Amino acid sequence: MTAKAISRRNALQAAGVTLAAAVVTCSGLGYAATRSPETETPELILGKENLMNKRVLVAYATRAGSTVEVATAIAESLAGRGYTVDVKPVKEKPNLADYQAVILGSAIRMGSWLPEAVDYVKVNQQTLSQLPVALFTVHMLNTGDDEASRANRYAYLKEVRPLVKAVDEAYFTGKMDFSRLSFMDRFISSMVKAVESDQRDWQKIRAWAARIFA
Numbered sequence: 001m002t003a004k005a006i007s008r009r010n011a012l013q014a015a016g017v018t019l020a021a022a023v024v025t026c027s028g029l030g031y032a033a034t035r036s037p038e039t040e041t042p043e044l045i046l047g048k049e050n051l052m053n054k055r056v057l058v059a060y061a062t063r064a065g066s067t068v069e070v071a072t073a074i075a076e077s078l079a080g081r082g083y084t085v086d087v088k089p090v091k092e093k094p095n096l097a098d099y100q101a102v103i104l105g106s107a108i109r110m111g112s113w114l115p116e117a118v119d120y121v122k123v124n125q126q127t128l129s130q131l132p133v134a135l136f137t138v139h140m141l142n143t144g145d146d147e148a149s150r151a152n153r154y155a156y157l158k159e160v161r162p163l164v165k166a167v168d169e170a171y172f173t174g175k176m177d178f179s180r181l182s183f184m185d186r187f188i189s190s191m192v193k194a195v196e197s198d199q200r201d202w203q204k205i206r207a208w209a210a211r212i213f214a
């Protein structure tokens with residue numbers, strides 16, 4: 001099949017998904033269809049007993065929960081390095097005044113960081129510019145080492161990158177768990193032939209956390 005034919009097929013598939021989503025939304029089933037199962041967004045403090053007087057915030061945005069566990073693994077590594085680490089959801093708008101460094105992470109939906117994570121960066125842009133900031137992204141597509149994959153995942157931060165000068169950006173493969181999705185998200189996932197799997201590479205995540213801000 002030619003590249004033109006593939007891109008035409010992709011365009012038709014995308015149009016089909018959009019049309020079907022619009023039909024469900026407009027038919028009054030919209031609210032039920034977009035309602036996700038409740039996802040826990042815990043707040044944790046790790047390394048309270050550490051003597052080093054440096055506090056790091058790991059703030060995350062999630063829909064289905066896998067980013068929370070990534071944020072927690074990062075925080076555990078940092079606590080093991082002597083930092084006191086707060087893990088908080090960005091939707092709680094954590095106050096940056098208490099921190100010497102910040103790690104911000106978001107799941108990807110439809111090619112972008114979650115809106116509450118982007119908003120948090122916008123609102124705190126000034127303070128973030130005075131702190132060491134690292135970013136992590138949890139996603140399922142564009143995971144390859146080829147140029148197209150790299151460019152596509154780099155584009156996930158197109159809204160955020162101009163707002164904050166990060167010391168590092170990490171991309172971690174995530175998890176698809178249909179039981180954690182709304183009807184609509186399951187529908188979209190099945191249209192793009194997504195499969196359930198947990199692709200989180202804990203070694204890679206911990207290795208990143210072991211060297212960040214070193």
Ligand SMILES: Cc1cc2nc3c(=O)[nH]c(=O)nc-3n(C[C@H](O)[C@H](O)[C@H](O)COP(=O)(O)O)c2cc1C
Pocket residue numbers: 061062063064065066067068107108109110111112138139140141142173174175176177181185188189
């Ligand atoms: C509706 C939907 C849209 C998604 N869109 C993308 C996407 O555009 N690119 C991508 O790489 N991953 C995409 N993903 C995969 C998620 O980023 C991945 O499952 C991630 O682990 C979700 O994090 P969470 O469990 O913290 O919400 C999508 C997942 C769903 C359910």
